[in-house]
Amino acid sequence: MLSPLHKQLLNNYQQDFPLSPTPYRDIADQLGVSEDEVLAAFQVLAEQQLISRIGPVIAPNAIGSSALVAMAVSEADLAWVAELVSSYPEVNHNYERENRFNLWFVLIADNEAHLHSVLADIEARSGYSTMLLPMLADYFINLGFELNLHD
Template sequence: MRLDAADRQLIDSYQRNLPVCERPYEEMARTLGLTEEEVIQRLSALQEQQVLSRVGPVFEHSQAGASLLAAVAAPEEQMDLVAARINRAPGVNHNYAREHTYNLWFVMTAPDEDTLEERLDELEHQLKLPMLRLPMVEGYHIDLGFDIDWEALP
């Protein structure tokens, strides 16, 4: 797959500093000399081609409410069912399977600690499974942007 100059510029320009405004794609388009529709179409195509896996901001979660890493020990034969139920709970993201007694791990967010605890309690009650709750003790910032040497790519 060949990416044209506009695709490369879009990727390079917005791995970081995605505009946080009412019309982010319009703002990106203005900067890149494209239309808003072109930006949306290009991002969609890049996702369909699996060049990009996600388009969206990464927030400093401690500034945006409360969150917690949690895990449940789901019976193997119920993994898909339990995962689907977890995914329907408000504020859940990053739900993934692990090879461990606690085999489904997810992050839950909420506007505040009380709401977070209520959501976790409700989900644990619905699942009827033990839940491991792992509050963050220390935060680490992982920069997910990459400097791409376009000339070195085939």
């Protein structure tokens, strides 16, 4: 069950997270609670896997190199290959699709050489090829959602 503070944090700070040297204190001041309460609430949200990280969303290839990657993985191997892919800190997220190319992920590295090195490692460790899909057009999808704070 989410507390009112949890709901406020999820609702108000999906976007517009304070950009300051003391963002958690700023949030605490805005919500009328202590900084320790804000930090503890974010910790609970992370433990409950309601948030995975707090960080910026940076446009693709604005810093470093990024790519969308697809793999055709047998159904029997899909779970462990997905887990392998997710173990790389360079992988932003991965997901299954209903297609011959059924495992897709976003890879972000500090440069093109590092990106290709990670792909080569994934291929060597998984035994499956990767298909690098270059970005031809940039689309931004706002994934924010509003919680009903009155429950």
